[in-house]
Amino acid sequence: MSELEDILKLHAAHTGVLDIKSNLAVTNRSELAQAYTPGVSMLSKEIEAHPALKSKYTMSGKLVALITDGTAVLGLGNIGPAAGLPVIEGKALLYKDLANINAIPLALNQVDTADAVATIKNIALSFAGIHLEDIAAPRCFEIEEQLSQxxxxxxxxxxxxxxAIVVLAGLINAARVVKKQLTDLKIVVNGVGASGLATARLLYQIGIKNLILVDQHGVITATDMNxxxxxxxxxxxxxxPTNLQGQPLAAVIEHQDVFIGLSDKNVLQSQDVQKMNTQPIIFALANPIPEIDPAVAQQAGAAVIATGSSKYPNQVNNILAFPGLFKGLLSSNLKRVDAQLQQVVAVALANVISQPTAQQIIPDVFDERVVPTVSHAVQKYSQGQK
Structure with missing residues (x-):
């Protein structure tokens, strides 16, 4: 049996990977009266008088909406909302298994930004948080901004x-390994869609100013209408500098300390790594095939290498962030995931590895310390905001 057949059989056996589990038994009239009618009518009247109580007395206080339109699925591109469902269903499973967070996958048709915002706003009373997934830029920026408001x-x-959180966590420890000051690093970010832009923005906000952004039309400048x-x-x-506008990656990689790739396979060459500063750091995060083969990068002189794949050491994976993050958000009643919170979580994640090495700059995705560490960092940050 092929790998595809195995996967199809597994998911078909349960019609997906999730179920809804009841918390109350209903085996007699008394239990029925309390769990459903007439008990819920009294509950409804209480919530009518005090709407905020819905988060205390219904699952809306612990349920996350996982929403995709399938326009930018990692490694697959625009595959549509229905095909995006397996990804968010899998993430809902991880939420439950890793952090005991209840999340429900929702597919959203590929409507314009205003309609997407209105739809999500109109269903938001049922949820304690919104997790957006695989929505193409720039719509993802617009939707998140407007919903947050x-x-x-x-x-x-x-x-x-x-x-952004996981890349920063890895970079903190990578800088420690090569004994370079984090904020002094010269960095090229290749691939400036949703992930690349958010990562570059967070790095800038924590004090890294030597950043060059490169995408499919070359170096991005303030005046480039591409x-x-x-x-x-x-x-x-x-x-x-405007004179860098449109320059390819190969033209600007020289004398850089760090390459962060959130782009496409095989875009970084051995000779590019050799042109970088001593002890270069390579984050080749494209999946399933990285921007450069780790063995090639190492042979070219890379001191620290991270990828998005479980096949290699230093897997930069969002599993390290979102389960613990939402566990902390829901327990602390924090309403925003701002840049300062992202930095706090990244530092906490980095510190899980007390003595980083080139082979370990980031915790393993199954490290049992990750979720409680991230959750505690969010809760501690929340206390400082009150």
Whole structure:
């Protein structure tokens, strides 16, 4: 039996990987009266008088909406909302298994930004948080921004905040390994979609100013109309010289300390790594095939290598962020995943590895310390905001 047949058989056996589990037994009239009618009518009257009580007395206080339109699925591209469902169903499973968080996968048709925002806003009363997934840029930026302004619950885009947190955590320890100051690093970010832009933005906000953004049309500058306003605005903040506009990766990789790839397979060559500063750090995070084969990068002189794959050491995976993050958000009643919180979580994740090495700059995805560490960091941050 092929791997595909195995996977299809597994998922078909249970019609997916999730079920709804009841918390109350209903085996007699008394239990029925308390769990359903007439008991719920009294509950409904209480919530009518005090709407905030719905989060205490219904599962809306512990349920996360996992929403995708399938326009930007990692490694697959725009495959549509129905085909995006297996990804978010899998993440809902991870939420439950790793952090005991209840999440429900929802497929959203590929409507315009205003309609997407209105739809999610109109169903938000049922949820304690919104997790956006696999929505293409720039719509993902617009949707998250607008929802954050109109909803009083956390709105989180895993491709943005989740990736940024885990990359920063890995970079903190990579800098320790090569004995370079984090904020002094010269970094090229290749691939500036949702993940790349959010990562670059977080690195800038923590004090890393030597950043060059490269995408399919070359180096991004503030005046390059090949790119969207979010990309151009960050290039403006970075004061990227206009004479670099459109330059390819190979032209700007020289004398860089770090390559962060959130782009496509095999875009970084051995000679590119050799042109970088001593002890270069390579984060080749494209999946399933990285921007450069780790063995090739190592042979070219890379001191620290991370990928998005479980086949190699230093797997940069959002599993390290989102389960513990939402566990902390829900337990602390924190409403925003801002840049400062992202930094706090990244530092906590990095510190799980007390003595980082080139082979271990980030915790393993099954490290049992990760979820409680991240959750505690969120709760501690929340206390400082009150």
């Amino acid at each position: 109109v909803l009083d619950i956390p709105v989180y885009h895993d491709d943005q905040e989740g990736t 790119y969207n306003s979010y990309q151009r605005n960050l290039a403006k903040l970075l004061q990227t």
